[in-house]
Amino acid sequence: MKKDQIISILESNDLFHEWYSYVKDIIASDEFQIRKLYPHHDDSVFHHCVLVSFQSFLIARKIHADHRACAIAGLLHDFYPKAWQYNEELAKISSNRIRGKSNLFHMHGFVHAKEAAKNAQKYFPDVCNSTVLDAISHHMFPLTIIPPHHIEGWIVTTADKLVSVQTLDVKMIPRLIGLGGVLDRFNMGERLL
Ligand SMILES: [Fe+2]
Ligand SMILES: [Fe+2]
Numbered sequence: 001m002k003k004d005q006i007i008s009i010l011e012s013n014d015l016f017h018e019w020y021s022y023v024k025d026i027i028a029s030d031e032f033q034i035r036k037l038y039p040h041h042d043d044s045v046f047h048h049c050v051l052v053s054f055q056s057f058l059i060a061r062k063i064h065a066d067h068r069a070c071a072i073a074g075l076l077h078d079f080y081p082k083a084w085q086y087n088e089e090l091a092k093i094s095s096n097r098i099r100g101k102s103n104l105f106h107m108h109g110f111v112h113a114k115e116a117a118k119n120a121q122k123y124f125p126d127v128c129n130s131t132v133l134d135a136i137s138h139h140m141f142p143l144t145i146i147p148p149h150h151i152e153g154w155i156v157t158t159a160d161k162l163v164s165v166q167t168l169d170v171k172m173i174p175r176l177i178g179l180g181g182v183l184d185r186f187n188m189g190e191r192l193l
Helices: 005-010 016-028 030-037 045-062 067-076 088-093 108-123 130-137 151-167 170-176 180-187
Strands: none
Touching: 005 016, 005 045, 016 030, 016 045, 016 067, 030 045, 030 088, 045 067, 045 151, 067 130, 067 151, 108 130, 130 151
């Protein structure tokens, strides 16, 4: 399999090989690879999650938290089953992979963390221990009120926001905090909720 560009970039970090040993099987799986076609703002879910995983791993290693759990939870934190933005190429492969319109209380920002945890457990049960699942389930805190129960969850939710801030402009802040649906209702564009 051809190496992904983002993986090649991370390879220059001294800690790359340790991180990669924890996540390479997930990254290589078809179910994770298809996230290259799941849009994430102006990025892909694949690219975003690889960065959150690596950032979470680095923070955890520095503060002596469970860095393996952080690498895995970071990678799977947005592993929800259906894309919430339209992508033509993905639609051609399977229209079932694209979320339809939903009401305000089922907006992506409020529901996708739980969906991601359920989906992660479905596809990768061997690596989804309670620390990993807690970090995935609560990564949208404070939007989803209940905070993570472990330090690893706090690391992943922080890394998610750091990576998002690095890749977004100010106009996108409502989307960053999970209120993309509100923006979409006003700006519509081609997004589907
Ligand atoms: Fe998320
Ligand atoms: Fe995220």
